[in-house]
Amino acid sequence: MLDANLTQQLKGYLVNIRQPIELVASLGDDAKSRQMGELLGEIAALSDHITVVDGTDARTPSFLIRRAGTDIGVRFAGLPMGHEFTSLVLALLQVGGHPSKAAPALLNHVRGLDGDFAFETYFSLSCQNCPDVVQALNLMAVLNPRITHTAIDGALFQDEVTQRKVMAVPTVFLNGEPFGQGRMDLEQIVAKLDTGASARAAATIAAKDPFDVLVVGGGPAGAAAAIYAARKGIRTGLVAERFGGQVLDTMGIENFISIPHTEGPKLVGDLERHVRDYDVDVMNLQRAAKLVPAAQEGGLHELVLDSGATLSARTVILSTGARWRTMNVPGEAEYRNKGVAYCPHCDGPLFKGKRVAVIGGGNSGVEAAIDLAGLVAHVTLIEYDGDLRADAVLQRKLASLPNVRIVTSALTTEVHGDGERVTGLTYEDRHQGSLHRVDLEGVFVQIGLVPNTEWLTDTIALSARGEIEVDHRGATSWPGIFAAGDATTVPFKQIVIAAGEGSRAALAAFDHLIRLAPAEQPREKVAA
Known part of the structure; x- marks a missing residue:
């Protein structure tokens, strides 16, 4: 063995x-x-x-x-x-x-x-x-x-x-x-x-002194921002709902420069150990609920958490990342984890010998269909556009599999179930307008990401897609508030890019701090 x-x-x-x-x-x-x-x-x-x-x-x-x-x-x-x-x-x-x-x-x-x-x-x-x-x-x-x-x-x-x-x-x-x-x-x-642990943690957090830099989010962007800020010797805090974020759900990583191959959980473990090597106050399992920007430049920004605790900081770096995009069709929420899944690597073995669908024809969707085809009885891949968007080599591999059916120009309209588990789905032919039902036991959704920024609406400028608008320094529309990673308008959502953007945002935040007018305090007189 x-x-x-x-x-x-x-x-x-x-x-x-x-x-x-x-x-x-x-x-x-x-x-x-x-x-x-x-x-x-x-x-x-x-x-x-x-x-x-x-x-x-x-x-x-x-x-x-x-x-x-x-x-x-x-x-x-x-x-x-x-x-x-x-x-x-x-x-x-x-x-x-x-x-x-x-x-x-x-x-x-x-x-x-x-x-x-x-x-x-x-x-x-x-x-x-x-x-x-x-x-x-x-x-x-x-x-x-x-x-x-x-x-x-x-x-x-x-x-x-x-x-x-x-x-x-x-x-x-x-x-x-x-x-x-x-x-x-x-x-x-x-x-x-x-259940009393949450209230105790909230009380401890509420009693903390203001930070020079407060990082919101614990993915690669947040980890890099915290490390770069702490290395400047300034008071640094990091708040994360789940340290590691989406990387925890990533199977194989082969494009993080200098590391030929790793897996999400291992990389997150390395990131967390690196962050904790520095003087960073890490507050995990804390969800951000509201950001109250400082009333004037140089003032304190406030971050309100779901627990009710409030943190304050001279600068804030938002690195809240993104999550799987859902189809938002009837039946999807009702049958999540009852046949509707978002991680083919995790849940695929539970559907051995069964019929499943993959929603999405990009690289993630086609890779999922290829992986699942080796486990399940049959895969139906459904793509909204007229052609698959995955790399040509992946499309060729998918087309060679005998137990895969590819449906393009199709819109999934409903997930069906018997009250306990998925039994099928319905899609609409976008050319003819006709509806078609597919009987199956599993639906794997692979249609991209949504930024975790709903809580920032009406606080800072967001794009039409909900991404935080940033300039070349990672600065947002509000002075002293910066952003980095998949939650921003920076293109190409990649781990290595997020880490670089987090580092840049931290350096920009430090530069912002040193250019602020010093706080008023008595000046020492020098004898003539």
Whole structure:
């Protein structure tokens, strides 16, 4: 199961195990069980602290990683390879007594949670967001004896997926009831369990002194802006609803200069570590609600958060990014995560052997259709324009696939469902005006991005598309307020461009600060 490279890497990690652990294997006679048994045997052979014992869990194949002589452990139902291999490594280390690098205050918060919490997470091996959830809940189970966690490969346990109506990953159940879907980190999960945490955080934020530069948004533009501002030695804060933003939902990244290949979550982790290397006050899980510009140049701008807390700053850099554009047709919102999806890499494996549609004929849509064609029974790609807009090489690849149908000059008008899941969609032929229904189980929407700027309407100048208008220095229509990244009118929405624009906005903000008239204060007299 493990190649020579993975074996060597894992052996190096396992030297950090401090306490003996048991791999309690519940296996059957099927091929997956044999593969799991092989994997567990290979792991145990790499460390004297690890042994394999037989188990009797109802889910097979599955295994429990348990600290010997205790009830501390986490369970995997399925083979944690692909994106989940890191989750496996961390689980082995943490159950084996190796400490987490998470903030000590957050770890103590987990230890102090009062209640019995039995978590189950459905993941897919191709989902780049799933490991964050799996790793967070695994760590919670290690830290708090009243918390348990089982990570379940949805593609392997299809009967459970169908019975529990899981149509998107990661999907988390708590004590048998739905708890959440989509990427969540440890801080978010704890905040959801402890409802008083939000009020405490708001009170702490409201008490902060004014910043010289306040960055709003934690994507590549926001991270770069914060780093460049902090390097100038000025008081810098960063507010983010979700540090990393849309990059967290990006699968492969091969055009970030000097890094031949990486993935969104890994790049976000590197960005956050880099930001925290500097004196930046990072306020995560905070959504901006209103911006109140300073009444006069040199005054303080105010940022009001959803929590009710208010921050003030001499300059502001807006880097709120963008989100997936929706079709805005009947049925789309009702069946989101019930067949309507926006991440083919994450949710594609849940539609194995089924019929799906991809909406959008640009690069993202055609790439999604190509990927899905290898998993599903049939793909219908629907494009509004008369021709696909994807690169020619992608179009040729798509046309070569036998289980793909391409429909152009078509407008999706409705998503149909039975109350629980998608059953089809209707599109209009834009030439003839006729309506056509397609029976299917999944709809993957890939039609571009919308800037996260609705909360700025009537505050600063926005384009007709809702993008923040900026000049060559990243300055907006209001002095002292700058903007960068996908939320602005700067063309070509790319990670490397966003990072560069964030750096430029920070330098412009610093230049603005040093040119302001100094605050009035008593001048020291010099003796004649």
